[in-house]
Amino acid sequence: MNNLHVLEKINIPQFREDIISWFQMEQRDLPWRKDQDPYKVWVSEIMLQQTRVDTVIPYFNRFMEWFPSLQSLADADEEKVLKAWEGLGYYSRVKNLQSAVREVAQEYNGIVPDTLEEISKLKGVGPYTAGAILSIAYGRPEPAVDGNVMRVLSRILLIEEDIAKPKTRKIFEEAVRRLIDDNHTSAFNQALMELGAMICTPGVPACLLCPVRDHCEAYAEGVQSQLPVKNLKKRSRDVPIAAAVITNSRQEILIRKRPAKGLLADLWEFPNYEDHASLTTKRESFRQQFQEQIHVIPELGEHLISIEHIFSHLVWKMDVYLGTAEGITEDMLISQQMKWVAETEVEHYAFPVSHQKIWKAYLEKK
Template sequence: MVTKVEKNFKTVQFQTDLLNWYRENKRDLPWRKQATPYHVWVSEIMLQQTRVDTVIPYYEQFMRLFPNMEHLAYAKEEAILKAWEGLGYYSRVRNLQVAVREVVEQYGGVVPRTRKEISTLKGIGPYTAGAILSIAYGQREPAVDGNVMRVLSRILHISDDIRKAATRKKFEECLYELIDPDDPGSFNQGLMELGALICTPTSPSCGVCPVQSHCQAFAVGIQTSLPVKTKKKKPKKVAIASFLLQDEDGHVLIEKRPDQGLLAGLWQLPLVESASDVKAACVERYGEVIAFEKTAGYVKHVFTHLVWEIDLYKGMLRKQDAHMQESHRFVPVADLEQYTFPVSQQKLLSYAFEEGWL
């Protein structure tokens, strides 16, 4: 067997120190009340790239709406998207439903217990597989997220770029040696909790760290220069013209986005990207527009890899003149809340309400 962790590392003492601290200091989080595979699964999907405080209310509502795998498996897509509205990375909830259906229909309702099998499920990658297996099933499997890489890069003084995929594997190999054999779930959560509460990115609280004596970075005073992470390039700007188009009854035209790609399947005010002649673009798509005007409405919305700079235009469209497409719908203002809108669109709609246009 190849050893990844240095011989003089006091593994058992480290496990004890971490677990004692975790048991005393762990936060009282809703998904820790019931650690069934389904509860852990839902929480871990929501927590991907998303902060604990953001997730809590979504998690509680989601478990009320879909209390078990059968409920989620047979829920309508509109219902699961609505429950995810505002949380971001919407493919997560679609993948979750696909995977839950597979468990219900192919695995007899039992979440698979092996890394190999569970990893075939949509949306379950290396981290989530390890989290479910260790927390719900008590298996000695690593769960390497951003917290764990930061904590371990400091404790073990690992300087590999954590943005590279190979680096995550290196941490997993270390963890197969380090992980506590008696309580792997608490050990993994302890590492993450330590990263969230003590071993924070810019100003770690090393003075009160329960594993300070094990930390090689602290020993030489370089904890704040770890982990090493190459920075990524800035998002690209995209000019957007959004249209608030109402018919003679005051119904609003909304559009369903394609089922692939950015914000897939969510609803929005009709929009065009980088049009030189906005009114012409609007008329070409939807037919003759009355009282078309640019409003003072403007929304800047930042995604991970691009920035939408949205100008809001408004006008009236007669139902009989409108070029209607399958993806579009005129809806009464009171019905808007039934649809799932991304945050950028919620900002636009809020503005329209404030102006008294809706």
């Protein structure tokens, strides 16, 4: 494998001892480390994808209170599962998790598979998640290569391949296979991740605190801050959106369920539309599109809040208004996946973060 000739310079047994002993002394006290239950490891690893540890901790604890076992998650209503995930984002993660958990319950008698071939068949379980579960829960010598691991090993082994390219992951997986301690796979893989999170951080790493500094080729050459190489840049586009909190004479709130596929699938939201009408105001754009769908013209009042919500590939630029509407029939609501709910019931539905902000602003305005 490219660049792995540096491995020949490393005292691998000493490297293993240094990083594992550091991890055993310095590891953070995290709730998913209390035991090596495959279900808990699985849930934590899905939550930790693209999400900070500090953010995940309370979500993990609540999730385990609501769904303490694999079977309880398999049996749970999807609305409750989405509510438990509300605010974590990337909701397809939990939808895939529940789908895969149901498969494990049905096809594997509720026992998470312990082979790479079987676990990789589960929905939403990619190479990293598979490696994490197998190594941490089952002690299998499988690599679990995430961004932290790639950053650590790019410095230790002076790997200058672009980590934004999918094919580069194979280099790091091979490196882990050759470095991993077969007798302490859980500690070894977690140690690499922990080192990347705490010491070998992006930008300027804390090399003087690093337990494997003496093994690091980038540190020896003084280029640690230049690694890893990551050149892929995604362009995001701005999406202007007009939204409204619509009430009726019974003081009910109009909410809408998003489609089952695509961004924020199956979450609830307040009525909103992309503003394509360059010759009208956002208010008029909303009124026109609402009328086209519901056949009722809403009354829009004052501006409630402006919100900018950033996704990886787009930015919602939302202007939100207060509004009222009457005369909406049940057929109109059903056809548009909408419903009226009492103000006290809104909190029972799972909303994306941007719409949680809308609701908070509405409550503060009252």
